[in-house]
Amino acid sequence: MPFIITDPCIGTKDTACVDVCPVDCIHPRKDEPEFALTSMLFIHPDECIDCGACIPACPVAAIYESPDATPAHQNALIEANRAYRAGDAAALAAAEAQVQVHIKAAPKLMALAPADRQAAHGTLVEPSVGE
Ligand code: SF4
Numbered sequence: 009m010p011f012i013i014t015d016p017c018i019g020t021k022d023t024a025c026v027d028v029c030p031v032d033c034i035h036p037r038k039d040e041p042e043f044a045l046t047s048m049l050f051i052h053p054d055e056c057i058d059c060g061a062c063i064p065a066c067p068v069a070a071i072y073e074s075p076d077a078t079p080a081h082q083n084a085l086i087e088a089n090r091a092y093r094a095g096d097a098a099a100l101a102a103a104e105a106q107v108q109v110h111i112k113a114a115p116k117l118m119a120l121a122p123a124d125r126q127a128a129h130g131t132l133v134e135p136s137v138g139e
């Protein structure tokens with residue numbers, strides 16, 4: 009099962025995970041034109057080899073080890089990770105649409121600093137998220 013990037017990446021997006029991924033499955037990279045067009049980065053669900061290298065590299069603990077391990081209120085971002093494909097404008101639009109769904113549905117989480125969001129994932133349940 010692929011690893012999943014969640015909302016602490018929104019507003020951080022520092023690409024530290026890209027630098028450690030052995031199979032280059034996290035996009036967009038800084039050298040890709042789509043980088044300026046996305047709110048966060050995404051893990052290709054079929055290319056991820058579940059090595060775990062990206063988790064300690066992320067400064068804001070945005071990455072979960074599987075969809076099942078990801079809180080349900082991040083479901084739109086699970087879909088965004090599934091949808092995104094590097095170099096595919098339609099896939100980018102679909103992924104970003106899911107990001108915007110999440111931002112709209114999770115105002116309390118998004119009001120927190122990115123570094124504080126993961127700690128709130130277990131306690132700050134947004135009523136309108138994941139339903
Ligand atoms: S778990 Fe490994 S392969 Fe998957 S995104 Fe993270 S670093 Fe890349």
Ligand code: SF4
Nearest residue numbers: 017020022023025066
């Ligand atoms: S290291 Fe974390 S915050 Fe940085 S780009 Fe990767 S998932 Fe996003």
